[in-house]
Amino acid sequence: MPKTIYSFLLLFFCFGCNKETVDPTPTETIYFPPLTGTIWETKSIASLGWKQPAVQPLLDYLELKHTKGFIILVNGRIVMENYFNGHSGTTNWYWASAGKTLTSTLTGIAQQEGILNINNKVSQYIGTGWTSETLAQENLITCKNLLTMTSGIEDIANGDDVSSANLQYKADAETRWAYHNVYVKLQDVIAQASGQSWNTYFNTKLRDKIGMDGVWFQSGNNSVYGSTTRSMARFGLLMYNKGKWNNTVILNETYFREATSTSQNINLSYGYLWWLNGKSSYLLPQPQLTIPGSIIPTAPNDMFMALGKNDQKIYVIPSKKMVIIRMGDAADNVNLALSDFDETLWEKISALYL
Incomplete structure (x- = not known):
């Protein structure tokens, strides 16, 4: 082959390779809706x-199971937004x-501003006597223990009452995982540390x-948010964008990663008040029983979740670029944070893209 032709073919081949390398399909950016108004980009x-x-099978199931509001975001854009049972987009729940x-x-946020440290004891911020424990027992409880549900405070006998008389010793802090409303004391900690009201x-x-x-x-003894x-x-x-809204850091990524990772070695599926899917075992809110496997086997393993009574759900799935919201009444009678509803719901969600 003549040298000039060979050189031309080699140049052409390399040019083709370079073009493919430097001109890839653009990656879609994450969308953030404006802070005010009703504009929100959609994706079909x-x-x-x-x-x-x-x-339609997904929508039928949601309506059957007493859902009021349901949204799927992909990269921030609304793919599905549906309201049922008399609810609307302007109704708070x-x-x-x-x-x-x-x-x-x-x-x-308070820690990144330097007004508190989650490793400090709770009494450093709100004073001693906030429980009915001995001073030595109470001083073992840190803010991190409240974040991770490892305060050791009695979790069943007195329900959700967080008055000092009802916050009684069950075990040393960090030795027992138990779901308890005592986490709301963090709101008092933040108010004291910031010099502002919680609201x-x-x-x-x-x-x-x-x-x-x-x-x-x-609501009773609970401080509850509605929106x-x-x-x-x-x-x-x-939270899908790791604590950043557009280019503004609201929550630093270090804390975000801690909050959405296993926070202690008792319940592997719990972070800082976030539930974590895809771990090797989990504990339910009340029984002291370790259950093998993922919380929701039908859902992606990298999903982290905010779960509330009567099936209030925030699912964040980084691998799918998805955020999914479900608000409503209990799918099946009254239940706590977790229910069988999650597994069936995820079978129907997965059917959209599998």
């Missing part, structure tokens, strides 16, 4: 290559224990910065 089922016939993750997030600090540092609506209200379904989706989107 067809554009994702999802299966349209799987949509309670988050129940899914709102624990709001307290976790505010704790991280003011929450609104200023989180709610208003990502365009959420909603309010905190008292629209889209506001819950905004928070899920923030």
